[in-house]
Amino acid sequence: MxxxxxxxxxxxxxxxxxxxxxxxxxxxxxxxxxxxxxxxxxxxxxxxxxxxxxxxxxxxxxxxxxxxxxxxxxxxxxxxxxxxxxxxxxxxxxxxxxxxxxxxxxxxxxxxxxxxxxxxxxxxxxxxxxxxxxxxxxxxxxxxxxxxxxxxxxxxxxxxxxxxxxxxxxxxxxxxxYRASRTLVEDSGAALPIDRCFTLREGADLSLISYGAMIPECLAAADNLAERGIDSEVIDVASLNPIDYDTLLASVSKTGRAVIVHEAPGKGGVGADISAVLNEQLWGQMRAPVMRVTGLDTVMPYYRNEQHYLPGVSDILDAVDKSLEAGRNEILQATGSG
Amino acid sequence: MREAVFKTEISLTRYLRADGKPLDELPGWSHEPEPLTSYYRWMVLARQFDQKAVALQRTGQLGTYPSSLGAEAIDVVTGHLMSHEDILVPYYRDHVLQMIRGTPMRDVLLYWGGDERGNAGVGMARDLPNAVPIATQTLHAAGVAASLKYRHQPHAVVCLCGDGATSKGDFAEALNLAGVWHLPLVMIVNNNQWAISVPRHMQCAAPTLAQKALAAGIPAEQVDGNDPIALHEVIGHALQRARAGKGPCLIEALSYRLSDHTTADDASRYRAPDQLKEAWQNDPLRRLRQYLVDLGYWDESRERQCLDEAQQQIQQAVEDYLATPPEPVESMFEYLYAELPEQLRTQIEMARVRGGGDL
Missing domain, CATH: 3.40.50.970 (Thiamin diphosphate (ThDP)-binding fold, Pyr/PP domains)
Known part of the structure; x- marks a missing residue:
């Protein structure tokens, strides 16, 4: 095709x-x-x-x-x-x-x-x-x-x-x-590995970790951050079980900051699991607490209010700002200034 | 105008009275010593095994075990009529049926003794293992039958369940699909009158469970589940139909659970002793033994020899079972996926430590 x-x-x-x-x-x-x-x-x-x-x-x-x-x-x-x-x-x-x-x-x-x-x-x-x-x-x-x-x-x-x-x-x-964007896809018959994350954008300052329909939101947020000189890595988790922690840990150990984004409720969600593993494995290397941007812990509203439930680019940017802020306070405290 | 658009009836097949005397003219084959003496031998083995398994549980050497007391005729006849290529989808009371299909007796004990390897070597490579969640296996059976049909393989799938299972959606959904896809499925309900403590009359208001298949457009009938000759006729016919591409059917085999539900149950809490006593009058072993004795194919010495052989076989299986060490800890992960995800490897070590050290 x-x-x-x-x-x-x-x-x-x-x-x-x-x-x-x-x-x-x-x-x-x-x-x-x-x-x-x-x-x-x-x-x-x-x-x-x-x-x-x-x-x-x-x-x-x-x-x-x-x-x-x-x-x-x-x-x-x-x-x-x-x-x-x-x-x-x-x-x-x-x-x-x-x-x-x-x-x-x-x-x-x-x-x-x-x-x-x-x-x-x-x-x-x-x-x-x-x-x-x-x-x-x-x-x-x-x-x-x-x-x-x-x-x-x-x-x-x-x-x-x-x-x-x-x-x-x-x-x-x-x-x-389903119909949001169109790209050329070669019908090569080649499968992709179903147990790996995909790094969609490389960056040094921050890891944006997400999957599904929140990926375009994360990519848009990354574009926005780039305009402010913030270099974010965007990772599509793709496989929620098992999760490719090698890729996630390598990214976050490099950036020291992680913002996890999904539209499902936060409670007991995949983001909570990823956050826990990042904390267990990278404690001491993190420059800020892991942040989550998720759907709300309530029943999915009927469609007239669904935009108030689903995370969007501005919610992601807010979480990124908090992550950056947390690190900044730490630096300020360490240097005794402020 | 008003007219009947659907009429049917459910028949019950029975050849032998409870005392082993013929009710009617018997099929020609049932005058021969085989297969009925073989059936009887297996029924004896089933009953002796059952007794032993309960004894093992009572002495702390086996986990919770569901007795098959009273189901011997259904299982033994079904097992003998199934071909090597037919596929069995059993429920959790079908111990002797699995043995006839080639599952070593030791493996049946392993399964109930808390060891997954009890499911590993089931005699027929494509048979499904026990399904503990009620009625879920009926859908697997539909799927297995669909695979046979898709591959144009002229074999039948036999699925068993209890009377309680017929109240579940799975059962109705499986029959519905079997009807509409015309699947080679023989569904056998072992109606032993009890779903743990709930009696048949509290399970469903319909006078027969068989008629549930009629709603799916599937032929259905009842058979006396304590009468091996009737079971042979009805199940044999159903298997031939299914193998010949003539579609599914439902057989409601009327039996009685002569035991507790499992070794964790105490039926005396909910079942009148008189009812149980009466049910023993219909004991399938007694019925067939009397019939064979009347024909001169069975006597005291054969009975004694048969019991001795069964005991020896059971003793050997129990020894093998008790001598089987637990599986290595890594087996907890080894079969989870086709290939173990790398991140789970560290948990193998955790499991070893948790168990109090390496085995």
Whole structure:
């Protein structure tokens, strides 16, 4: 393909490539066949690969996950869609009690090479239950992998990596940026590693750590900071379980400052986990406390108020200022001036 | 105008009375010594194993164990009728069924003795291990059946669950999918009348559990779960249908849980002794033994020899189980992912220290 494509089209391109490469890849979910999915992520795939490989299911999320576990136990690469993350909860028992444990509890006799895709996050003025970011629930579970892309190229490469992985992977698609930008993505069939951070911008003064739809916000904040002469590093965590702490620790030990950004509530969130590890590992090297910019610890509001819930560039800049301020006070105290 | 648009009935198949006497004309094969004497031998083994497992638990040598007392006929007949290529999705009471499928008795003990390796070597490589969360395995079975269908493999999936499981959404969802995708799935409900302390009549107002499949467009029937001849006929037919691409079915096997729910349960708290006494009159072993004795295929000396052989086999398995040392600590991480994430390696050492030092 030589047209620039958006993240959503990159998902479609990766699914098509996986179906083409491996006859044991099957897609199923609600409305994904003839209709091509409510966001059109599977548009045209049923027609191209057949209704036996891109399959509409009855309406039952628990069933979709449990059936995927059964298929995957036999070596079929089941790639299933839950229409919105707000509807993933019936599937949690299957993901947590079975998908995550099948290899472990059979001592490797069986495995669970399934991918469960779900659009997630707010910012598109969707109805109630259509804007949640509950990725921390899944990232908490040993045995599950949780992967989130933040650009068309990473959506393509990470999804291929997820489908080829022999572990169960939850692939969460930030729907707010499904169509936000277009870039050229070569349909090379090359997967990206699904257990690595991506350093999107290198910098010496500060590490901005984020994922999903908050990545464009962080990049915009970094541009703004650059105008003020502040050189920020922007890291896309991409894999929430396991987390590539090597990259994060190397960055923060270099910059001494970290601001973690996600739209999910802060309490018990992935940012809290990253913050704890940075503190455990880098205490003494930090120039300021780790800051978090997150969604609020309340129910995701209906869309008329969602902009008051979701973090934006100015919230990130405020947190950066606090981080810079904290370091400055320390220096002032150390030199006895001020 | 008003007319009936859906009519059906649920049949119950039974050939032998509780005292082993035929109710009706029997199928030709049941006049032969095989497979019924083999069934009986396995049922004896199952019962002896069960007794031993409970004794091991009572003496602190096994964890909590769910007895299979009263389920012997269902498991033994199912196990014998399944082919090597059929796939089993069991529930947690199917000990002897897994053994017939090739799981060493020692592994069954290992599983209930708190060792994951009990699931590692299940006889048939594609069989699923025990599912403890109720009814969740019914969906796996649908998925396994979908994989057979997708690969055009003419085999059947057999899934078992209890009567309590039929109240769960998973069960309804699995049947629904099996119907609409026309999957090669044989769903067997071991209706042993009790879900821990909740009796059958408090589980569902429907007169049969079998009829739940009708709502999914799946044929369903009841069978006397203490009658090996009836089980053989009904399950054998269901397996042939499934293998021939004729779709799923549901079999409600009527049995009785002659034990507590598990060794952690005390059924005397909620079950009248008279009811249990009455249920023993339907004991599947007694029924088949009497039938075989009447035909001249079984007698006291065969019984004694059969018990002796079972005891020897069980004793050996128990010795093997008790002599198996715990797995090395790193096994806690070894199978978590296809490849262990680097950052988890330090936790292997933590686990070693936490356990009071290396094993």
């Amino acid at each position: 030589n047209e620039p494509i958006c993240l959503l089209e990159a998902v479609n391109l990766a699914l098509a490539r996986a179906l083409d490469d491996d006859p044991e890849v099957i897609l199923f979910g609600e409305d994904i066949g003839h209709n091509g999915g409510v966001f059109r992520a599977t548009d045209g795939l049923a027609k191209r690969f057949g209704a036996h490989r891109v399959v509409d299911t009855p309406l039952a999320e628990n069933m979709i996950a449990g059936t995927a576990v059964g298929m995957a136990s036999q070596g079929i690469r089941a790639v299933v869609e839950i229409q919105f993350m707000g509807f993933i909860f019936p599937a949690l028992e299957q993901l947590i009690a079975h998908a995550a444990r099948l290899r472990h509890r059979t001592r490797g006799r069986l495995s669970c090479p399934m991918v469960l895709r779900a659009p997630y996050g707010g910012g598109i003025h969707a109805p109630e239950h259509h804007s949640e970011s509950t990725e921390a629930l899944l990232a908490h579970i040993p045995g599950l992998r949780v992967v989130i892309p933040s650009s068309p190229a990473r959506a393509y490469g990470l999804l291929l990596g997820a489908i080829r992985c022999d572990d169960p992977v939850i692939f969460l698609e930030p729907k707010r940026i």
